[in-house]
């Protein structure tokens with residue numbers, strides 16, 4: 001075992017322990033929580049270490065990076081597209097993703113539906129909601145989310161599984177509690193409408209800095225990058 005290998009498995013063990021205690025505090029079962037290892041900018045060698053430590057769910061925010069890594073990782077990996085998706089790139093990932101977290105418009109959903117129909121597969125998606133209404137962020141507003149759900153639900157090759165948000169960057173995770181609670185409430189409100197073809201089982205919220213609070217507020221998927229792989233270094 002080399003140093004990074006030890007570090008990554010240690011990081012994952014730490015996060016799992018944090019998940020357990022957040023579940024205990026909120027009376028939830030740890031089996032309800034999926035830890036997605038966000039591997040953007042990180043090499044396949046490190047992803048394989050996370051895989052060896054038990055991770056099967058990996059999140060990428062860029063289509064090209066996902067497709068390049070796809071062939072190099074074991075076949076039982078579940079790939080999550082978590083970043084903004086351009087319509088002209090949908091066809092490259094349609095047969096590779098387990099879940100698309102970032103659907104925020106009917107036009108994007110229609111494109112996914114079209115490509116999914118070509119391979120005759122129903123694609124699971126989440127609606128991305130900009131719950132804190134930050135101008136810099138993608139996502140539909142909380143208000144528009146219901147209408148979007150109703151319209152996307154009509155597309156036969158798409159299955160809406162739930163909602164996703166990228167909460168604001170904060171120093172103390174407690175500051176995001178209100179946004180996580182808001183997204184959970186929206187999740188409940190949409191579920192109550194019993195829209196055909198809409199499940200609302202998945203609530204994707206919480207990142208390295210705030211996943212414990214997100215779990216306390218009902219997250220079923222947390223997306224953790226830095227906490228597993230360390231800081232990202234972007235080359236310009």
Ligand SMILES: *Cc1c(COP(=O)(O)O)cnc(C)c1O
Nearest residue numbers: 038061082207208223224225226
């Ligand atoms: C990068 C990213 C994450 C992970 O962020 P960390 O703070 O490194 O855990 C989660 N979700 C999305 C959508 C991201 O782009």
